Amino acid sequence: MGGYHGPDQHHAAPKAGRPMRLGIGGPVGSGKTALTAALCKVLKDELNLAVVTNDIYTTEDADFLRRNAVLDDARIMAVRTGCCPHTAIRDDISANLDAVEDLEERHENLELVIVESGGDNLTATFSQGLVDKQIFVLDVSGGDKVPRKGGPGVTTSDLLVINKTDLAPLVGADLGVMDRDSAQVREGRPVVFSSIREEPDVPKIADWVRTHVHEFLHH
Numbered sequence: 001m002g003g004y005h006g007p008d009q010h011h012a013a014p015k016a017g018r019p020m021r022l023g024i025g026g027p028v029g030s031g032k033t034a035l036t037a038a039l040c041k042v043l044k045d046e047l048n049l050a051v052v053t054n055d056i057y058t059t060e061d062a063d064f065l066r067r068n069a070v071l072d073d074a075r076i077m078a079v080r081t082g083c084c085p086h087t088a089i090r091d092d093i094s095a096n097l098d099a100v101e102d103l104e105e106r107h108e109n110l111e112l113v114i115v116e117s118g119g120d121n122l123t124a125t126f127s128q129g130l131v132d133k134q135i136f137v138l139d140v141s142g143g144d145k146v147p148r149k150g151g152p153g154v155t156t157s158d159l160l161v162i163n164k165t166d167l168a169p170l171v172g173a174d175l176g177v178m179d180r181d182s183a184q185v186r187e188g189r190p191v192v193f194s195s196i197r198e199e200p201d202v203p204k205i206a207d208w209v210r211t212h213v214h215e216f217l218h219h
Helices: 030-042 062-066 087-090 094-106 152-156 165-171 177-184 203-218
Strands: 020-025 049-055 074-078 110-117 133-139 160-164 191-193
Touching: 030 049, 030 062, 030 110, 030 133, 030 203, 049 062, 062 074, 062 094, 062 177, 074 094, 087 094, 094 110, 110 133, 110 152, 133 152, 133 203, 152 177, 152 203, 160 203, 177 191, 191 203
Parallel strands: 020 110, 020 133, 049 074, 049 110, 133 160, 160 191
Antiparallel strands: none
């Protein structure tokens, strides 16, 4: 079942006195949880951060982050959406907002809260009432045609990450085509090609996050 795909029903949350909220979304298997784990490992010693994960019925993604000790357990919260993940990050954001605000109350002076969506499709986007910036993750195994198919996650996210580039030769994906098509549909919004296997510290993505957290907190 799909969710509501009309205009965002929520107003942006007031920014004063709270951390930046970053949404990470994308299709199933694109590497959202691996990217979330990588960002936590890289940034946890320089930013005061916490994470909310979304799964439909389980707490699998939160359990993965805890097993890999990317943050203290108390900084990781799981939301069971019980429905299409799109619904819980865009339509009825109450469960995620409760989790974010709980973390903000329990951890003084948080600077960044990452909200990782459950796997969904190209229509998945976060409400501006839940997050301030969004990363959308694709992986090359979906085929080099995916960026030109568009969808709001591809076209309007603040950063598009094309992940698992090390698999491109194995699946016959042309990264040049993905780069060209992404540029056409995103009208100048940034795109990063990434292989977490080859670059586990995701330097370009971590730098993008650092820059936006700094701008959010100091402007």
